[in-house]
Amino acid sequence: MRAQLLTGLALTALALFAVPAVLADGTLAMLAPAAALGLPAVGVSVLTGRAGLPTLGQGAPFAVGAYATALLARAGLTTGPAQLVAAALAGALFALATGPVVVRARGATALMITLALGELVATAAGRWTSVTGGTDGLAGIPPVQLWWGGSPLTDDTALYRYLVVVTALALGVTVLVLGSPLGLLLAGSRDHEERMRAAGHRVGGHLLAAYIGAGALAGLGGALLVTEQSYVSPADVGFGTSSLVLLAAVLGGIGSPLGALAGTVLVVVVRDQLAAHWPGHGPLLLGALFVAAVYLLPDGITSIRLRRP
Amino acid sequence: MGLIDANLVPAVDGVAFGLLLFVAAAGLTLAFGTGDVLNLAHGTLYTVGGYSAAALCDGTWRGLLLALVAGTAAAAVGGALLAALTAPLRRRGHLAQALLTFGLALIGGDLLSSAAGGGDLPVAFPAALNGSVLLAGHRFPVHRLALIAVAAALAGAGQLVLTRTRAGALVRATVDDPQMVSCLGTDPRRVHAGVLVAGGALAGLAGVLGAPVIGPGPGSADTVLLLSLVVVVLGGLGSVGGALVAAVAVGEVQTLGVVLAPGLAPYLLFAAMAGALVLRSRTPGRRA
Numbered sequence: 001m002r003a004q005l006l007t008g009l010a011l012t013a014l015a016l017f018a019v020p021a022v023l024a025d026g027t028l029a030m031l032a033p034a035a036a037l038g039l040p041a042v043g044v045s046v047l048t049g050r051a052g053l054p055t056l057g058q059g060a061p062f063a064v065g066a067y068a069t070a071l072l073a074r075a076g077l078t079t080g081p082a083q084l085v086a087a088a089l090a091g092a093l094f095a096l097a098t099g100p101v102v103v104r105a106r107g108a109t110a111l112m113i114t115l116a117l118g119e120l121v122a123t124a125a126g127r128w129t130s131v132t133g134g135t136d137g138l139a140g141i142p143p144v145q146l147w148w149g150g151s152p153l154t155d156d157t158a159l160y161r162y163l164v165v166v167t168a169l170a171l172g173v174t175v176l177v178l179g180s181p182l183g184l185l186l187a188g189s190r191d192h193e194e195r196m197r198a199a200g201h202r203v204g205g206h207l208l209a210a211y212i213g214a215g216a217l218a219g220l221g222g223a224l225l226v227t228e229q230s231y232v233s234p235a236d237v238g239f240g241t242s243s244l245v246l247l248a249a250v251l252g253g254i255g256s257p258l259g260a261l262a263g264t265v266l267v268v269v270v271r272d273q274l275a276a277h278w279p280g281h282g283p284l285l286l287g288a289l290f291v292a293a294v295y296l297l298p299d300g301i302t303s304i305r306l307r308r309p
Numbered sequence: 310m311g312l313i314d315a316n317l318v319p320a321v322d323g324v325a326f327g328l329l330l331f332v333a334a335a336g337l338t339l340a341f342g343t344g345d346v347l348n349l350a351h352g353t354l355y356t357v358g359g360y361s362a363a364a365l366c367d368g369t370w371r372g373l374l375l376a377l378v379a380g381t382a383a384a385a386v387g388g389a390l391l392a393a394l395t396a397p398l399r400r401r402g403h404l405a406q407a408l409l410t411f412g413l414a415l416i417g418g419d420l421l422s423s424a425a426g427g428g429d430l431p432v433a434f435p436a437a438l439n440g441s442v443l444l445a446g447h448r449f450p451v452h453r454l455a456l457i458a459v460a461a462a463l464a465g466a467g468q469l470v471l472t473r474t475r476a477g478a479l480v481r482a483t484v485d486d487p488q489m490v491s492c493l494g495t496d497p498r499r500v501h502a503g504v505l506v507a508g509g510a511l512a513g514l515a516g517v518l519g520a521p522v523i524g525p526g527p528g529s530a531d532t533v534l535l536l537s538l539v540v541v542v543l544g545g546l547g548s549v550g551g552a553l554v555a556a557v558a559v560g561e562v563q564t565l566g567v568v569l570a571p572g573l574a575p576y577l578l579f580a581a582m583a584g585a586l587v588l589r590s591r592t593p594g595r596r597a
Contacts, residue, residue, distance in 0.1 A: 048404070101583065108341075108403055111347070111407075112586055116539075116542075116583035117583060126575075240531070243411055246407070247408050250408050254404060284415065284420070286415050287413065287416035287417075288416060290408050290409065294408050294412070298405070
């Protein structure tokens with residue numbers, strides 16, 4: 001646990017200071033989607049890997065967080081921390097409302113239920129025009145401020161650092177929670193559900209807690225999406241997003257929060273950066289990455305070790 | 310009576326749409342039943358047919374026939390490829406399969422759209438199919454009526470193969486109890502591979518037949534995949550008869566529903582899907 005947190009701190013420092021020193025501003029801006037998609041991927045990784053509840057619908061709390069942030073920002077609430085708390089709460093509330101339905105299912109059924117929920121929310125985002133702006137989406141969202149009365153974050157490097165800090169904090173909290181008794185209870189529910197029930201544990205309650213946590217993470221990701229692109233539309237939150245997030249988590253090594261983030265960075269780099277050299281073929285490269293990963297890295301990126309343990 | 314009369318045309322449209330979906334989704338439900346494979350590349354197999362139609366249909370019957378043969382064969386090859394690539398992943402669960410099939414769908418979609426050009430492509434069917442006929446005081450598009458006839462014939466033939474042939478019996482047995490099938494001397498993996506090839510061929514065939522309904526384009530693979538998943542789930546995983554009923558219901562929601570309740574219809578499919586799953590998932594099942 002301590003080693004994990006130290007690694008996390010070192011990586012955060014690296015991302016905060018070393019990466020901007022090496023990369024140009026434009027390249028930094030292209031890394032930004034990794035933060036927005038990374039947090040829902042972390043949630044999926046925890047739900048699927050630790051709690052044994054695979055989901056294909058994290059686009060839904062992501063959408064709820066993103067639209068909540070966009071509406072608040074347009075109403076004048078541009079302070080970062082307030083937006084983040086609101087978005088996390090919105091995502092968590094969505095998970096609380098839909099959780100009782102989801103946590104009863106397992107395996108492929110859970111995938112399908114969450115898929116249906118995700119599509120319902122994406123449909124609502126496209127059709128509830130008075131609130132969401134319909135398929136045109138919500139544009140003209142003012143830039144975020146670090147604190148009350150602070151100056152708006154407009155330059156790429158400052159914005160990038162804001163995204164890194166928020167992601168690192170959320171990831172740190174996730175790792176702490178996984179190390180707590182709740183994390184162990186979730187692993188127990190995944191491996192020996194009947195035994196856990198027999199021992200008197202409320203498996204459904206633990207799973208609901210994990211689902212709500214993942215919803216809050218996805219909501220946070222939605223807030224970062226709005227901060228990063230000052231715009232949100234139904235195209236950002238549909239089946240494509242939900243599946244990309246799940247696959248990034250699988251790519252990273254399911255069950256590892258840091259791996260999920262690494263998987264998302266890899267997905268975004270391949271889709272946006274490499275494809276910039278071969279325009280229009282982002283999907284091809286991404287598909288090749290997924291296919292190669294299935295065979296070459298059965299346990300994900302985090303299974304790569306420099307030294308054999 | 311007036312209500313039925315006024316909505317007869319969209320209702321018939323819905324039957325055509327539903328039967329098309331059934332032909333497209335039959336392979337998906339059987340692949341799930343026999344091999345427990347969640348095939349996210351299924352929509353891409355449908356678009357293989359659609360792009361064949363766009364490339365080969367030139368307004369003549371010969372072109373359409375050529376497209377039907379080429380689209381079916383190409384999608385069957387796609388199904389065989391899926392069978393070969395998913396075979397080593399059998400023990401690794403749904404997620405590895407999802408990663409692989411989604412990756413293949415991305416690659417296939419990219420190759421198809423860069424070969425044919427982006428955007429939605431027009432498909433030139435023979436002129437006789439583009440018109441409409443007057444039946445019982447209503448004008449019906451000929452293509453939809455022909456689609457109903459062909460898809461119903463395909464569904465009937467499929468039912469015959471499943472219930473009256475040895476191959477069909479093996480498929481049904483593998484859905485029910487793969488271990489018993491293997492005890493009886495048939496490798497369930499071969500049955501599953503055969504189902505993927507046949508299901509791919511059907512999806513490709515549906516892609517050609519249905520080109521005027523869901524044509525070849527960048528979004529059609531996802532549309533077909535999602536609608537097929539709804540059909541598969543509503544019909545009960547692995548059940549062909551259930552899939553038929555569900556497909557026609559989905560078709561009606563997509564056509565009649567949009568006419569009768571335009572505000573509600575878009576939500577209805579996925580709400581029904583979630584509802585069906587919740588009702589069936591009272592006991593925790595298998596893990597992914």
